[in-house]
Amino acid sequence: MASAINKGPTRPMTMIQALRSAMDIMLERDSNVVVFGQDVGYFGGVFRCTEGLQAKYGKSRVFDTPISEGGIVGAAVGMGAYGLRPVVEIQFADYFYPASDQIVSEAARLRYRSVGEFTAPLTIRMPCGGGIYGGQTHSQSPEALFTHVSGLRTVMPSNPYDAKGLLIASIENDDPVIFLEPKRLYNGPFDGHHDRPIVPWSKHPLGEVPEGYYTVPLESASVFRKGAALTVLTYGTMVFVSEAAAQETGIDAEIIDLRSIWPLDLDAIVKSVKKTGRCVVVHEATRTSGFGAELIALVQEHCFYHLETPIERVTGWDTPYPHAQEWAYFPGPGRVGAAFKRAMED
Template structure:
């Protein structure tokens, strides 16, 4: 066991998978000699060289288009999009091509690859270094969407994603890239894609969350405990395919649900969670579902601290579901 940051966890996952499989290549902007703007690809260029750690021209569509071609041919590319806010030029390649290649060729052509990209606010990044784009991708059949919240999961999920036969959008919560650190085994392990984790057991209400909202949910539950309410924190980890069983099991147990996400509320991923519970478990609910989310506005710079869901806002929602 070593105590490392999520950046290091990502870096070690890439390094270990590249050592284990010559077909794994990394490509993107500044990923080579510079080791990535967040240092996720640090030292990889020195170890694996120009052909496997590739600084590309500045074109997201080109990066993903090239990676698709590489994956079709038999490599396992792990392209990096420097900030998820810059992923849109590649949206066509991801949604029209990457997601549909297996389907439209009836499995003759596949693109096993992982698109890594840091997402989310809380780093004073303004409109274009802060957004949470997960719902755009979870709306696209054919993609797997993964969001780790701890160094342990980041390493285990990234390794599982690189070994997966399906294309994975791997959203890294950059707000918690460097803190807190976490214990990560040095040996070969993976975390299963498609499985949620209960981070805190409770009997009174459920908070669903993922990525950088997991610590916020935990903090809110501490506050709730002061009032004698025991919250359960369900960290989804994989958004698509969703661990629906874990979701329904937790809500069935607690009877109350707070949905937490930092992306805008309207048509956000949390809305789907709410709909699933409403369709399949409405009879267990003792209060209306509450969503705590970013506001339906572009991500702000100065007032970021107001925009980002924090423990007090979550606590407000907990109050509402508990006193309904």
């Protein structure tokens, strides 16, 4: 993982605590930072990511909004254009659709349309993915939709350290950032073998997070697990599922945690695939037109003559998100491990 800036004392943090710490630090460092969204003020957000921030910084810096995603993002675009750095929360990623025109037509295009006179330095936080039996209205993984839009950055951390550093980097960035937060990773590590996190972050090395300011560079992937047999390209919760699959199969997989989904760290991908000669792509979102398709195309373009076997892809289903069958919908270590084995066939 990237080195921290101004490293100080560390302490165990969940991803929620790490995200809250990032916003706390930026609210204190920069008077132009404001945090707002549905229930983020007094209530502290549906997942309590902003708990205590309004009491500390006041209602003019951390405040609640009406239930209007288009209004939330539209206001943030205007604020950003005139010098503020809004950090807004869309309560669930599934709810971004009413704000899609403001995100695509306004935030993403403002720099280009104004010939650089205005920017939209806003960060849009969205809990994404499954894990709460929320079904198709609370569990979607829409990252591929954002990567198609020029002018947007799309980020998804897999652990508390990266979550804090990436969020600070996003807030400081002058471009609009879609910051996706996997709900299954909010309150503890997901070891990939089980339906729920079973080990407190305090007992997991990824949970040690610097208390002070630091950044993790955007556009920078991480080698989550070194290996020589095959390359796994993944992000978010699927990082831990892929790790579990490697453990269960005994295959020496190198797991690349993209972290920044777009723009992409293509150099890290190409370096790993050229080394291993085999590639498996894993994501929770639906298969058709998922971001895995873009990853496969890029690997084919840049690593074709190094590939020993066809690229494998493991994803969610091409169906509406199922309530009752949520854990069958998720790619698990069984499905991912089977793809590893196929990739190892000569």
